[in-house]
Amino acid sequence: MKNEWKEQIAELLGESKLLLDTASLEKYSKDYYWYSPILEPKLKHKLAEGIVLASNEQEVNQVLTYAYSQKIPVTVRGAGTGNYGQAVPLEGGIVLDVSGLDKVVEIGDGYVRVQCGMKMGVLEKKVREQGQELRMYPSTFVKATIGGFISGGSGGIGSISWGTLWDDNVLEAIVYTMEENPQRLVIRGAELHNYIHNYGTTGILTEVVIRLCPSKEWVQSIVSFESLEDSLHFAHALAHNETIPKRLLTPMEWPIPSFFVPLAKHLKPGAHVVFLETEDGTLPSLTLFAAKYKGRVSHVIEAAFYHKVLGLSDFTWNHTTLWALKAEPTITYIQAGFSPENFISQMQQIKAEYGDEVLLHFEWMRSGVRIVPGSIPLIRFTNEARLYEIIRFFESIGVSVSDPHVWTLKGGAAGKLNNMQKKKLENDPLGLLNPGKIAVEI
Template identity: 60%
Template structure:
């Protein structure tokens, strides 16, 4: 990139909006890609030439217009809690940090309209004070921003009832295009699919409207099982139990629960465990259903303690990988979808082939309204070749893989690639938005 643009940008935005020091550029050019040893090896040293700290949409538009005129790539970031190198500037240029757009604009009946930098945990707290709550959120709840989740996530806690982001969990977004005069587009309905989980490659999201659910008092429960298959089957039965409100159903095989040191004393050594969030009145129903599968209640956190202490959701979804990495830095993970009608057979095939080289935990979710066993298996990592051998075996037995070891959207298995490419050509004619993350010909 040509030298000499820095002073012009400082004159445009102010010297407190552009960071050029090495420490800031290194720190804000990363996300949690180190979850993947493959990405960790390939993304080291990718650093932006400058970091823009935007605090309002005017500064976003000025930055995009400036970068377009100077042909400077722009990579957007929120809190940087993603796992796939979304916030890494592969071709240097500018990182546009939107965490300063952090105003809650409106909380209405059944919805919240917020700037993209609002943290999900804060929004949920405010919504619960008003008798509502988030429908879904990732395990990085405390740090992740609304815009970051929509732009780089998929599902999470609450997906057992409300599905993933594509299942009506984004109502509207304001998106800026990458042109000499950026357009502010209001996007709704099916058009949102071109911006969800697209890492800011098709437009810069500055404002998001999401639906809210009625406030529920959540009871947290650990149910222990001697048999992992029974644990997963219990999860399916609970998923179908319409009389029990649910936010989380996460069955885990042993020794995964051994990684959860903060709650280790409450967990039964050697037992599979289902980590649950269900409504406060569901205790007896959960215990009765668990008993039908040989399960026993092992630990409960009453609803009065919800969010006042470490919660069970802090050990689920991809936080399971985080706790595993703290105990064993040689592990990594996959993202997979098992077949609802033969997941037990697939579990047996995987365990028979790989044993403890692959450890399984599930999150039962609704995907397009259908109850589905989603999984983020923990993998004992040795080589990239062995990792992809495991991936190929999963796929050969009908387990769908969403590859978390690539930064390329087309290879990660999300969305309609053709539609994303068309939208990118329309909104980003020079291909300057987060280049390298989507296979694209200008």
């Protein structure tokens, strides 16, 4: 790409909106792809040629219009907390940072309209001031942006009650296309599936409307068990118990809890644990319920400290992987879906085959009308062939796997990949939006 475009972008938006120094190129061209020992060597040298900082929709429009005219690739970025290289520019060009679009437009009864760069931790605080809360958020919510979560995530804390992003949790999105004259599309209904978990390949989100729910006071607790089987039976039963409202339900086998250094004094060596967020006032019922499954409540964080100190959710979902990596740098992970009926048998087969080479933790969640045991197993990585042998074993016993060691969108995107490919061709006819992340013929 010729250097003239940099001067012209600076003239369009102002010099402060364009970053060209080496440190900025390195910082803004990366996300958390290094969780994967397979992606890390493939992506570590990929860099944008320039970083553009947008703070409003007009600037997004200007950048897309200019980049289209010059055939410059554009990769959109929020906070860069994704794990699959979603925000890594495979073909250079521009990384368009939209974290400057960070305003709440409107808070209504059961919804919030917000710009895509708003950090989810800030948004949670703002809506709780109005007596509401986010239905769900990722474990990275202190840093993650709402647009990045919708474009690269799927579920998180709250999914035990409210499901995934596809479960009517996104009501509307404002999307810009990559054309000679970019369109500002207002997307609602089933059409939203072309833009949820799209890696910014089918259009760039600038504003979204998401559902809220009435806020609750949440108490956090750790329930300890002598056996992994008992912890999973408890988690399954609690997931289906509607008398104890929940925001988090995460069973973990030992030695995963040993990786959580800040919690060391609250964790008994050798104990399998379940991390919970339940509505304040439910602790007596929860204690009795746990006892039925040979569990005991071993640590409690009172509701008054919720989101004011390091919380249990900071050790769940893919933050579990982060803590594990700090303890054992060779650990990696996969994303798996266990059978709601046969998860105990599947767990036992995996442990019999791999022992501590594969460490299991689960996230009970809703998906559509079902309650399912999702999982992000930790793998003590040796080589790529062995990793894919483990994946094939999971699949052979009926455990579905979404491979986090590739940067391309696959059919796991809520089964909507074919429609997304068609929308990519329609909205991005030159294939300039985050090229290489979705397979289409241009």
